[in-house]
Amino acid sequence: MGSFKWLISLMLLTCQVLRQARSIEESSHCTSVAGMVKLLELEDQLIENLSDYANELEKRLETVRRSIDSLRLENQKARSSTVDYLSNPLNSFSLIRRMNRDWVIWQLFMEDPVGVTQADKIQTLREEMPTSTDVEEAVTALDRIQITYGLKVEDIASGYLNGKQYPISVTALDSYAMGQILFDQGNFIRASRWIYQTLTWMESFKLPEPFLLAKDEVRTFYAETLLKLNEKADALKVVNIALTDKPHDIKLLVKKMEIEALIRTGTSNQQPQPKNPLSNPNRSPTLYEMGCRGMYPASTDSKLVCRYNSTTTPFLTLAPLKMEIVGLNPYMVIYHDVLSSAEIDEMKEMATPSLKRATVYKASLGKNEVVKTRTSKVAWFPDSYNSLTLRLNARIHDMTGFDLSGSEMLQLMNYGLGGHYDKHYDFFNATEKSSSLTGDRIATVLFYMSDVEQGGATVFPNIYKTVYPQRGTAVMWYNLKDDGQPDEQTLHAACPVLVGSKWVCNKWIRERAQFRSRPCLKK
Structure with a gap:
């Protein structure tokens, strides 16, 4: 009997772990614009469900109808131009926040004998809605955008993003959620600015029922935040x-x-801020942030030219590629017009159903893990998956001259709200390299499948290079030096997407198959 109870406990624990794993990998609503499209469809169902409930509540009909009109107008606006809508980080954040919080309020509002059926439907659909973790990720993403691009809270709140005005602004509920979660994370300076923005909004506007947010509640919370910063006099005011x-x-x-x-x-109630110096909003930008903001100096190297590549493979004699040399140390080039619109559309259609949260390999654990430093969704495709993947690999061979035998699969990625990939190298460390039959990653080829309205650049902070996404282009660089040693000049990062939907496809080429085309040279 004891063994049976132990077995049941083990099964329950296993189910719990699997649910948590699924929530991390499959939820992550804000990490891909393509993944957030389903949220708009789900929100449309919820609005229709709310409409059914309104028909049964005549005494509260006016309140409910007004809410339906407002919600439906926003949803229809989004669905009429889905990608443009979700490409704006304010729309994406507001969608995730209201899906996680507002519909719970509607559920409570509807938990009346008259609306039992409609409330049950919301409860059923909640499994498909964003979780609290999703909202926290969305807050972190919007905060990342603010920090990386040096934006002001009041500008973000009014839809003025990096010098461009958009027809969108955040509500008091949006800014208050930002302040609450940043406060919980210990980022009291940035939390205070979002809470102050909430109070500013409430001076001019009023939230509709049932979303009643009291000014005294917000002011008390603001005072508490100021106390954490040891601003006692201001808190008292x-x-x-x-x-x-x-x-x-x-x-x-x-x-x-x-x-x-x-x-x-004279007692201090000040709480320590995160030890990371990057949390200080008044500091100078890092080299990485300078690259994301377009602040690197222009190159004066006369050897960096544009030309037609007709020599890498015999095929290029007939169909040369437009090549722009970006750098020589490390070697880096951009190929223009190497993907057609039809190919890009097919790649997106092929990848969308298979997109999963991107992970990073942890050598110490011997497995891949979801990390905060990489926020996107990814789909992998073998070289021989279909005629398109075969063509892409043939094109990569033409671009690089490398043998793709033993190289990694094609990786298609879509970035969502504030999607980024922090500074990293593509090559492995010495321990991993020695255990690999196919060797280290000698080169990286990165295709851009979409233009990005703002942000999303690939930056190389050690060499002051920024490559901006341009639909149909590809950037290629060597990760290893001539002697086969890792080149630390290749440190790079994907800047957060500010406005837009960033689609990329990359190929990591392994070194062992290149002994004829690029032998390891001794210095």
Whole structure:
């Protein structure tokens, strides 16, 4: 009997682990624009469900109908131009936040005998909705955009992104969620700015029912955030303003006494900020951020030219490729017009159903893991998957002259809200290299399958190079030196997507098959 109970416990634990793994890999709604399309379809179902509920509630009909009109207008606006809508980080963040939070409020609002059927439907659909983890990821993504591109909270809130005005702004619920989650993460400086933005919004606008957010609640939270920053005098001012509206509120009076006691005793309530110096919003940009912002100096190397490549393979004699030499140390070139529109459309259609959260291999654990430094969704395809993959690999051979035997599969990726890949190398470390039958990654070929309105560049901070996504182009660089040693100049990163949907396809080429085309040379 004891063994049976132990077996049941083990099965339950296994199910829980599998559910958690699924929620990490399959949820991750904000890590791919293509993946978020389903959210709009799901939201449309929820709106229709709400419409059914409204028909049964005549005494609350006006409130519900007004909400339906507002929700449907936004959803139809999104569905009429889905990619453009989801490409804007403010739309993406607001979609995820309202799907995670607003519909829970609607569920509570509808939990009345009259609306039992409609409430049950929302409950059924909640498994497909974003989780709290998704909202936290969306907050982190929007925060990453702000930090990387040096944007102001008030500009983001008004839809003014990196010098361009968009017809979108965040609501008090959006900015308050940003402040709450950043506060929970210990980022009190940035949290305070989003909470202040919430108060600014509430001075001019009013939230519709049932989304009632009280000013005193926001002010109290703002005061608490200021205390974490040891701004006691400012915190007291905020509480006093709140007391003008509610002079007898017990919680506000207690908070006032608490702050006054801290001021009298000189006690600090300041909490340590994250130790990472990059968390300071007033610092100078890093080399990586400079690249993302287009601040690298222009190259003056006269050897960097554009020409037709007709010599790498015999086929190029008949169909040369347009090649732009970007750098010589390491060797890096851009090929223009190497993908047709038809090929790009087929690649996207092929990849979309198979997209999964991208992972990074952890040598210490011997397995791949989801990490915060890489946010995108990916699909892998063998070289012989279909005629298109065969053509792509033949083209890569023409571009590089390399033998693709033993190289890795084609990897198609789509980046979502603030999607990025932090600084990394494509080559392996010495331990991993020695255990690989096909050798290290001698070269990388990266195809850009879409233009990106803002952001999404590939930057090489050690050599001050920035390559911007351009539909149909491909960038290729060597990861290893002539003697086969890793080239640390190839450190690179994918900047966060600011506005747009970034699609790429890459191929990592292994070294062992290149002993004839590029032998290891001794210095």
